[in-house]
Amino acid sequence: MENSTILQDLKQAVVDGDYRDAVDLTTExxxxxxxxxxxxxxxxxxxxxxxxxxxxxGACFVPExxxxxxxxxxxxxxxxxxxxxxxxxxxxxxxxxxxxxDLHDIGKNLASMFLExxxxxxxxxxxxxxxxxxxxxxxxxxxxILGMSALLTTxxxxxxxVIKALEQADLRQKVKVIIGGAPVTAEWxxxxxxxxxxxxxxxxxxxxxxxxxxxxx
Amino acid sequence: xxNRQRFNATMHYQPRDRAPITDFGxxxxxxxxxxxxxxxxxxxxxxxxxxxVDYFGMDCGLDAVARSAEMRIGLSPYFRPKxxxxxxxxxxxxxxxxxxxxxxxxxxxxxxxxxxxxTDRASWQKHYKPRLDPDDPRRLPKDWAERVQRWKEPDRAxxxxxxxxxxxxxxxxxxxVENVSLLLYDDPAxxxxxxxxxxxxxxxxxxxxLASGVQFDGCGMWEDMAYRGGPLISPKHFKQFLVPHYxxxxxxxxxxxxxxxxxxxxxxISLLVxxxxxxxxxxxxxxxxxxxxxxxxxxxxxxxxxxxxxxGFDKHILQGAPAQIEEEVQRLAPLVEEGGYIGFxxxxxxxxxxxxxYVFFLEMVRTVWGHGxxxxxxxxxx
Numbered sequence: 262m263e264n265s266t267i268l269q270d271l272k273q274a275v276v277d278g279d280y281r282d283a284v285d286l287t288t289e290x291x292x293x294x295x296x297x298x299x300x301x302x303x304x305x306x307x308x309x310x311x312x313x314x315x316x317x318x319g320a321c322f323v324p325e326x327x328x329x330x331x332x333x334x335x336x337x338x339x340x341x342x343x344x345x346x347x348x349x350x351x352x353x354x355x356x357x358x359x360x361x362x363d364l365h366d367i368g369k370n371l372a373s374m375f376l377e378x379x380x381x382x383x384x385x386x387x388x389x390x391x392x393x394x395x396x397x398x399x400x401x402x403x404x405x406i407l408g409m410s411a412l413l414t415t416x417x418x419x420x421x422x423v424i425k426a427l428e429q430a431d432l433r434q435k436v437k438v439i440i441g442g443a444p445v446t447a448e449w450x451x452x453x454x455x456x457x458x459x460x461x462x463x464x465x466x467x468x469x470x471x472x473x474x475x476x477x478x
Numbered sequence: 479x480x481n482r483q484r485f486n487a488t489m490h491y492q493p494r495d496r497a498p499i500t501d502f503g504x505x506x507x508x509x510x511x512x513x514x515x516x517x518x519x520x521x522x523x524x525x526x527x528x529x530x531v532d533y534f535g536m537d538c539g540l541d542a543v544a545r546s547a548e549m550r551i552g553l554s555p556y557f558r559p560k561x562x563x564x565x566x567x568x569x570x571x572x573x574x575x576x577x578x579x580x581x582x583x584x585x586x587x588x589x590x591x592x593x594x595x596x597t598d599r600a601s602w603q604k605h606y607k608p609r610l611d612p613d614d615p616r617r618l619p620k621d622w623a624e625r626v627q628r629w630k631e632p633d634r635a636x637x638x639x640x641x642x643x644x645x646x647x648x649x650x651x652x653x654x655v656e657n658v659s660l661l662l663y664d665d666p667a668x669x670x671x672x673x674x675x676x677x678x679x680x681x682x683x684x685x686x687x688l689a690s691g692v693q694f695d696g697c698g699m700w701e702d703m704a705y706r707g708g709p710l711i712s713p714k715h716f717k718q719f720l721v722p723h724y725x726x727x728x729x730x731x732x733x734x735x736x737x738x739x740x741x742x743x744x745x746x747i748s749l750l751v752x753x754x755x756x757x758x759x760x761x762x763x764x765x766x767x768x769x770x771x772x773x774x775x776x777x778x779x780x781x782x783x784x785x786x787x788x789x790g791f792d793k794h795i796l797q798g799a800p801a802q803i804e805e806e807v808q809r810l811a812p813l814v815e816e817g818g819y820i821g822f823x824x825x826x827x828x829x830x831x832x833x834x835x836y837v838f839f840l841e842m843v844r845t846v847w848g849h850g851x852x853x854x855x856x857x858x859x860x
Contacts, residue, residue: 322712323655323711324663325712327660364580364589366590367655413828414797415829
């Protein structure tokens with residue numbers, strides 16, 4: 262079977278959330294000498310992009326997204342050593358967390374899955390994260406993007422504190438900031454000085470790709 | 479009219495003197511902050527005990543209505559709630575549903591799930607299924623007979639509602655949202671079994687209450703299965719797994735004259751409303767407005783009088799200027815007059831709503847929706 266056919270099957274396995282097939286097809290592709298980068302881009306990321314589009318348009322929901330993400334991650338576990346060996350780099354590094362005072366993590370976790378699914382390296386600083394934790398993670402990992410999640414009207418304003426902390430640490434010009442969460446709007450994100458707003462996890466991944474290319478809000 | 483007559487007339491589009499003036503309660507953190515803004519410290523609010531209703535000039539609080547039957551409809555016995563680890567500002571806590579959470583001690587957020595007892599069929603059989611026996615003697619309160627006698631008195635003023643439980647939200651909490659989402663594909667038969675078991679428990683418990691012959695005024699269910707992006711499961715799965723069991727519950731209720739069934743679900747519920755209506759659930763609560771812009775008026779236009787609504791007053795407007803609060807009260811007034819709608823804050827009032835705003839809101843509500851009723855609010859003058 263040609264590589265392209267197997268790659269198509271791998272893409273579909275991710276879309277369908279069939280992790281067993283995703284792992285088997287990834288293994289087969291490696292055995293026949295397919296380039297790890299090609300497997301990642303044309304198999305796994307291509308599949309997650311389809312899922313992301315479906316999620317954004319309401320054609321699929323959280324369970325469908327999660328089984329696709331699981332299939333992608335299990336296949337990536339098989340692929341990762343080869344990616345490292347061949348020097349394939351992530352497209353960028355994102356520090357991600359839920360802001361101080363807020364313990365919600367499902368939005369952040371979905372965002373993390375989509376970001377990894379499209380090729381980012383994600384540094385998850387967890388929930389209830391204070392400003393200095395975000396700042397330190399950005400500095401240590403030389404992240405290009407900082408993503409913050411806030412689910413409550415009472416906690417969303419802390420995102421502005423984090424942006425100030427980045428300025429005080431002389432990091433604001435080196436990192437793009439994206440914010441998401443139930444009460445967050447594009448207007449509010451712009452008002453506090455963020456570079457982008459994510460209405461959902463899949464759109465957030467798209468915005469992060471645009472931020473890497475220099476697009477703003 | 480007494481509270482019960484007014485509530486039933488409102489929900490059945492019948493003539494009434496005015497709108498019920500009520501609320502859905504407050505965050506735990508709200509009153510401590512309002513004490514610093516002038517609320518007398520003798521005014522207390524807790525879900526199961528409060529004296530705020532008279533102070534604020536309302537007819538009743540819906541928390542009291544929701545717990546009026548004092549039945550245990552879900553897990554029985556509960557898991558023992560206990561602090562497992564003190565982490566200063568946070569603690570790891572085991573809830574009465576068996577879930578271990580990380581929670582803040584003050585200025586709370588929905589806690590973060592840390593560990594779940596419900597992970598597989600074995601743990602379901604061991605920890606949860608035995609707690610879902612409808613015949614557990616603890617399901618009715620010890621003073622059930624006295625309550626029934628009181629509730630059967632003619633001209634009863636008390637609104638008495640049955641608890642209707644939850645078909646998805648409980649299971650989601652017991653397992654975690656990621657695990658239950660994967661389960662829909664990994665073992666749908668087991669998910670279905672759990673839903674059916676929960677429904678059997680709810681129906682068995684409700685049947686005992688309904689057998690008393692009391693005329694209950696409604697039944698309140700809960701799910702919290704949506705967010706700003708819509709439902710946590712697809713409408714297809716919702717229809718496949720949940721609608722048949724909602725139908726079993728509402729059929730039983732209807733058979734005993736309980737025709738108002740409200741469902742508590744935050745987030746954007748728009749994709750699920752038609753399926754709830756199909757299933758016999760005919761009142762949406764608290765109709766969170768959110769960034770998705772839910773609007774009680776638009777819902778009434780779309781679904782007509784079949785759909786009742788409670789809540790729907792945007793909490794963000796309560797945080798804003800008095801003029802905006804008054805404008806929204808006026809905007810919703812025709813819907814209030816039509817009936818089938820009881821307006822209040824679209825969730826528990828959060829601590830970033832100033833006390834003076836909330837007092838002003840209630841003043842407007844009493845003036846406009848309440849036709850100028852004087853419910854004698856004490857202490858604070860607008």
